Amino acid sequence: MNTLSLWRGTAAPTAHAPLSGDVTCDVLIIGGGITGVTLADLLAERKAPNPPTVVLLEADEIGCGTTGNSTGNLYETVSSGMREIAAKWGAEVARHVANERRTAVNFVEERCRLLPDVGFRRCDLVEWADRANNEALQKEFEALAAAGCAVERASSVPAPLPPAEGEVIVLRNQAQFQPQAYVVAMARRAAEAGARIHEHSRVLEIDTKARRVKTDSGSVTAREIVMATHSPKGVHLVHTEMPVHREYALAFDWEPGAPPGPGTFWWKANEHLSIRTLQAGDRHYLVCAGQEHKVGIHNATAGLIALENLARKFFGDRPVTHRWSAQNYRGADALPYIGRNHSDCFIATGFSTDGLTWGTVAARLIAAELLGHKSAFADLVRPGRLSPLKGGKNILGENALVVTQLVKDYLTQRQNEKLSELKAGDSAIVDAEGETVAAWRSPAGELYAVSPVCTHVGCRVHWNSVETSWDCPCHGSRFRPDGTVIEGPALAPLKRKHAPALGDGS
Structure with a gap:
């Protein structure tokens, strides 16, 4: 199945050369999403x-990770709701x-004035629910x-959106843009200002003590390393605190000017939907994103089908033009982890599904600290914090899940079919x-066989039928059929197995 997102499918291509040779710099940034760029x-x-001299290494292409799939x-x-932050941290936080x-949204707006064709617009964010979730919505309004947000009440939402069965809350003056076009243009701007941007430069080894990383075509030695990789590469304490989920999205053609019009629409019923529109050239689209699913455990095909059925229920039986998904890592105490961690490198993770704004916050916080101006907010989101009262339940739950998957997968009987019988x-x-x-x-008949053991901490991978990938349920590492790392904390690929030696008679 083609899983190219609407954003990547309608943005200009990138063209940054891979790293070649051994270089040095002041700041090495690993990751070409919104945080790194x-x-x-x-x-x-x-x-x-x-x-400062700056080098950015992107494993694939700029924006190809979560940013271009948001x-x-x-x-x-x-x-997840401002009420959750208020309940855990208090109204002041x-x-x-x-x-x-x-402030981060305002920053993006200012940058967009300098960039071509990034589709920035101000709009409202509208939330509503079914009867079962109305009480939570009332608490969210409060x-x-x-928190000082410009929030108002309304009584209805425009058709054909799912009807409101209670009050509607409207958060004024929020925004939307074309995220892939934005990071592509920002990377070009950074390169023109002197930053060295390298695509197709996957980091294979990280020596945090020597401040040196290796790719298959060179190395970088830096005074500071920033892992802007959504989840930090290697083994880090924050991995034990973050549940990992995937969220599926789709787009289909929409009539110009047809409701619901500009806006971000969140239907917070038992079946969640996030809805918005986009104009790309002379085509108009409606975008729908659905519920979250635990990585490596869910049935990806069933999740995508459920989203398509729900979208068709309200918006009609239209041909789907794009299908895609994105991964998110949720902080245990409702806040992200931004700043130096135990390795003395900078990390930025735990953004949940709010990564475009949190990624911008993270970049601004890290830039300020690197330039000698650490902000007070940086202490609040520092990676080294651990508050059992605020996040202990989630931490225990996530680690229990990891142990359960390890035990379950190593004790479960393997399938009895032979490699030669795989269709x-x-x-x-x-x-x-x-x-x-x-x-x-x-589909062409070629057999790919790899080790089923994730190279991060040894969990067993599970197949994702939508994205043809092997996904790890423990900390979210994902691999292509040939074992190559797609995303997540794993650095090393799954070991490739030679099919004929394993008895494949094809």
Whole structure:
């Protein structure tokens, strides 16, 4: 299945050369999403005194990770609700969060004035629910108002959106843009200002003590390392605190000017939907994102089908033009982790589904600290914090899940079929010649066999039938059928197995 997102499918291509040779710099940024690209731009634009030298390494192409697979929405609240932050941290911290995120949205707007064709627009964010969730929505209104947000009540939403069965809350002056076009243009701007941007430069080794990383075509030695990789590479304490989920999205053609019109629409019923429109050239689209699913455990095909059925229920039986998904990591105490961690490198993670705004916040915080101006908000989101009262339940739950998956997968009986019996498009974890392998046969008939053991901490991977990937349920590492790392904390690929030696008779 083609899973190219609407954003990547309608944005200009990128063209940054891979890293070649051994280089040195002041700041190495790993990751070319909104966090890394914004940070590169902020550092590169500093002209005097002593501007830092900057290198950015992207494993694939700029924006190809979560940024280019997001919903393109920017807002000062958070998707899980400002009431959660207020309940865990108090009203004052909720006000700080709203203000920091509001400032980040304003920053994006200012940058967009300098960039071509990034589709920025101001709009409202509208939330409504069914009867079962109306009480939570009322508490959310109170939390937003207490946090200083411009929130109002309404009584209805425009058709054909799912009808409101109670009050509707409207958060004024939020925003949307084309996230892929934005990071592509920002990377070009950073490169023109002197930053070295390298695509197709996957980091294979990180030596945090020597401040050196290696790719397959070179190395970088830096004074500071920033892991802007959504989840930090390697083994880090924050991995034990963050549940990992995937969220599926789709787009289909929409009539110009047809309702619901500009806006971010969140239907917070038992079946969640996030809805917005986009104009790309002379075509108009409606975008729908659905519920979250635990990585490596859910049935990806069933999740996508459920989203398509729900979208068709309200918006008609239209041909789907794009299908895609994105991964998110949720902080245990409702806040992200931004700043130096135990390795003395900078990390930025735990953004939940609010990464476009949090990523901008992170870049600004890290840039300020690198330039000697640490902000007070940075202490609130520092990675080293651990508050059992605020996040202990989630931390215990996530680690219990990891242990459960380890035990379950190593004790569960493998499938009995033989590699030679796998049909085109089929996948299985099978015993072959006394060895357990994760196998998939491509539609063209080629067999791919790899080790089923995730190279991060040793959990067993599970097949994702929508994205033809092996996904780890423990900390979210994902691998292509040939074992190559797609995303997540894993650095090393799954070990490739030679099919003929395993008894494949094809």
